[in-house]
Amino acid sequence: MTTTTQSYKALTDESAIALAESLNFFSQGAKLESQEIGDGNLNYVFKITDGESGKGLIIKQALPYAKVVGESWPLTLKRATIEANALKKHGEFVPELVPAVYATNEELAFTVMEDLSHLTIAREGLISGEAYPKLSADIGKYLAKTLFHTSDFALHPFEKKRLAVEFSNPELCKITEDLIFTDPFFDHETNDFEPELQTAVEAIWNNGPLKLEAAKLKKSFLTEAEALLHGDLHTGSIFASETETKVIDPEFAFYGPIGFDVGLFLANLIAQAVTREGEKREAVIRHIENTWKVFSSTFSELWEEKGIEAFKDTKGYKEFVLEKIFQDAIGFAGCELIRRTIGLAHVKDLDGIEEPERRIGLKKQVLQTGEALIVKRKDLPTIAAVIALVEEQN
Known part of the structure; x- marks a missing residue:
């Protein structure tokens, strides 16, 4: 109504x-x-x-x-x-x-x-040690189905372009452009970080190759209207329980690159993995792996069963599309990790760590992981390689 x-x-x-x-x-x-x-x-x-x-x-x-x-x-x-x-x-x-x-x-x-108050915000639950066994399978399915069905792979071009106009969202997109892709890579007044991170932050600002790759990712965000994105898919935008998952708050929705939503969610899991230890950390690592596994398999099934693209049966084309989504997602994840550490909007996963020395050390690890994902994204062919990189940085 x-x-x-x-x-x-x-x-x-x-x-x-x-x-x-x-x-x-x-x-x-x-x-x-x-x-x-x-x-x-x-x-x-x-x-x-x-x-x-x-x-x-x-x-x-x-x-x-x-x-x-x-x-x-x-x-x-x-x-x-x-x-x-x-x-x-x-x-x-x-x-x-x-x-x-x-x-x-x-x-x-x-x-x-x-009303979803019978559920818990996933970020809060993960911080307190909840496992949420369905989380990655549900989000992998959510990503694959929403992104595929609103793309040129499933829609008549007239309908897809109509939706792109309907979901034009310039003001909120500008927030994303600035806070994720621009401000953290420069000495900008919106940035917010502890003095102990100054040297690490200045290294980012002075890293020409890193900034070049960030600029490429920003260009993708600005110009590639591939599918209707959630636009802000982090663990604070998800309600969860042991048996249920609900995605909320798509006010940043717009037509953009498919890998963006995937990357933001993976980044928030990675930040959570960095702060955990033992079995709880392994549970988050499994979520990282399973998110991509479910997304790629579901996307592939939809491609075969419901795809309308003339080239859908051309050998290698589906694999090319998934490879691009994956590389984009890893790069976007790197940008999200950096901005959540030194940009305007932080996350409780990191800022909630009370012991200062440990918090600063983990934030440095998150920054290093973010930089590596951005610069090395084309050399990371699988989600297993990404997880190995995350493990190396920690």
Whole structure:
């Protein structure tokens, strides 16, 4: 259902409850409670619950600025519509892996969706030592199905180009361009890191070959409209349990290179692997391996069964496509590792390490791994080779 209103106004607990009541989602006369649970940088998130039955829903509202900075960093409200439409589009292919969308409102920039509070944000669970046995298989399938089905390999070119226009997302893409591909490689004011990392960071800024490869990856991100991406697929954008996985927050969705989503997810697993030890570390390493294994096998099956590309049966073409996706993914993963360590937006996997000497040492390892993945990506033919590189750096 799509609702309309006159002008934008930030929701409150009271107005969020009134909105929930208007949707007839709850029983007549239900005593509803509201809690603002958003911990991200860009949005309000209200959890509306019937205290008696426990039934709930989520109302997510985009803010016209970035919470992490304030009103001095204005943002388009269109991202709320993009996010809702991306959830719906991806839900056509993997309905079991995304939350259901109940209602949207473009003017108020909100989306009403399924309550996933019975699950845990994967980043938090991984940090606390959870294994999430289905995580990599589910995300590998999510990546393969959403990316293949929204690409030229599966769509008539008219439909694919229509979707590319619908999901034009220049403002949020500019955030990605700057924070992942540009600022960490230069002495930019948005960068944020401990003084103990200064020497390692300056080595990145002065590494010409590394910066050349980063520039190539940025060019791919800017110019290759291959498929509808999630655009920000990290472990904080995934709810999980032992038996269930749900991908959330595709407000950065746009048409870009297939390897980008794959690379971001792998990078966040790699960062987690660096901080773990023993069996817990091995569990994350297995997730890294299995993500690519499931993605490539599922993508290959879709290629054979549903591909419409005229050259799909040409010997070697599928392998060429998968090789390019893999190399792109590894390079993008390297950029993500560097930016999560010294850029504006960090991750708790690293910043949450309380002992300073250990935290700095692990951050240096993450930076070294990121650099190696970017520069050596064409010399890493398999996911096993990538894992070996990660092990070498640690």
